[in-house]
Amino acid sequence: MGWHTIEVETQTEAVDAVSNILMEAGAEGVQIEDAADVDNFEPNDATVFVDWDKVKHRENGALVIGFFPVGLHLPEKTLEITNKVQKLNDFGLDAMPGTVSSNIVLDQDWETEWQKYYHPVRVTRQLTIVPKWEKYIPKDVMEKLIILNPGLAFGTGTHPTTKLMLQALEMIVRGNEKVLDIGTGSGVLSIAAKQLGVGEVLATDIDEVAVRSAQTNLDLNPVAKDVVVIASDLLKDVPKREKYDLIVANMLTEVLLPLIPNVEEYLRPGSKFLLSGIYFDKIKVIQEQLINANFIIDEIMQIGDWYGVIAHLKITGE
Numbered sequence: 001m002g003w004h005t006i007e008v009e010t011q012t013e014a015v016d017a018v019s020n021i022l023m024e025a026g027a028e029g030v031q032i033e034d035a036a037d038v039d040n041f042e043p044n045d046a047t048v049f050v051d052w053d054k055v056k057h058r059e060n061g062a063l064v065i066g067f068f069p070v071g072l073h074l075p076e077k078t079l080e081i082t083n084k085v086q087k088l089n090d091f092g093l094d095a096m097p098g099t100v101s102s103n104i105v106l107d108q109d110w111e112t113e114w115q116k117y118y119h120p121v122r123v124t125r126q127l128t129i130v131p132k133w134e135k136y137i138p139k140d141v142m143e144k145l146i147i148l149n150p151g152l153a154f155g156t157g158t159h160p161t162t163k164l165m166l167q168a169l170e171m172i173v174r175g176n177e178k179v180l181d182i183g184t185g186s187g188v189l190s191i192a193a194k195q196l197g198v199g200e201v202l203a204t205d206i207d208e209v210a211v212r213s214a215q216t217n218l219d220l221n222p223v224a225k226d227v228v229v230i231a232s233d234l235l236k237d238v239p240k241r242e243k244y245d246l247i248v249a250n251m252l253t254e255v256l257l258p259l260i261p262n263v264e265e266y267l268r269p270g271s272k273f274l275l276s277g278i279y280f281d282k283i284k285v286i287q288e289q290l291i292n293a294n295f296i297i298d299e300i301m302q303i304g305d306w307y308g309v310i311a312h313l314k315i316t317g318e
């Protein structure tokens with residue numbers, strides 16, 4: 001069996017959005033070649049030096065490749081994707097040139113290409129992401145594993161926006177918190193939260209494919225077996241009377257902005273709200289929206305051009 005690939009030439013800041021477009025269009029996986037990976041590259045072993053002149057890598061921009069099963073109507077799919085990529089500019093994302101092209105590859109090529117990119121990565125002091133096909137033994141008692149089938153949905157753990165969330169979780173989780181994970185993608189943050197000792201977790205995503213992928217990944221992690229995952233557009237299908245100690249949301253600013261004013265009724269005073277997916281030119285507007293919605297900002301975190309925020313709902317007298 002072969003695969004159709006649809007490739008989008010774009011920019012680093014639009015990689016997540018383009019990946020989502022490809023997944024929503026029915027891609028069974030995406031592969032990303034991003035020039036920024038060279039800057040963000042952190043070897044597992046600090047003594048490793050990579051001579052980038054000798055390693056094949058992109059010099060600029062990014063290429064996102066979606067893998068589709070053969071049988072789809074390629075010209076129609078390509079047009080649908082082109083239209084959606086062009087609309088990203090309206091959201092203030094530089095997705096250009098946004099050139100979309102298609103190809104066919106052999107199954108075997110895809111399998112080996114795919115797996116070559118994913119290896120166990122210790123993303124924070126305590127958390128290591130392990131692709132499901134790797135046998136990995138924790139290096140010390142502190143190390144906790146997140147087993148993932150990467151490529152099913154956004155959230156392989158190595159993207160700066162996910163890393164910021166994992167770091168923030170590690171900083172603030174004390175144990176037994178009730179957690180809401182909005183836009184769960186691969187389920188990575190729910191699994192991490194459980195590994196760090198939280199109590200109940202409800203995970204949501206607008207995308208049915210992501211909901212199924214999250215469930216597959218949750219099933220790979222016994223610690224996360226009681227996480228409930230549902231399809232929901234933001235808070236629409238989250239039970240109204242529920243209160244959470246912690247809400248996490250790693251999504252584009254355009255999605256976070258309408259969410260922020262509505263989370264208060266799901267939190268208690270002092271409950272934490274972690275946000276990520278914020279590109280550098282959007283951090284101000286997110287801060288303003290949080291302050292208007294009764295939040296105190298505890299910490300602003302940054303990796304490269306991406307920002308994350310740790311906030312809490314005002315306590316009376318604050």
Ligand SMILES: C[S@@+](CC[C@H](N)C(=O)[O-])C[C@H]1O[C@@H](n2cnc3c(N)ncnc32)[C@H](O)[C@@H]1O
Pocket residue numbers: 016020153154155156157161162165182183184185186187188189204205206207210232233234250251252255277
């Ligand atoms: C950037 S990914 C984050 C995935 C994962 N939580 C992480 O941190 O790596 C954003 C996710 O939000 C989901 N999403 C986008 N708009 C949404 C909405 N209106 N309601 C719920 N989920 C949404 C997308 O389908 C995607 O899975």
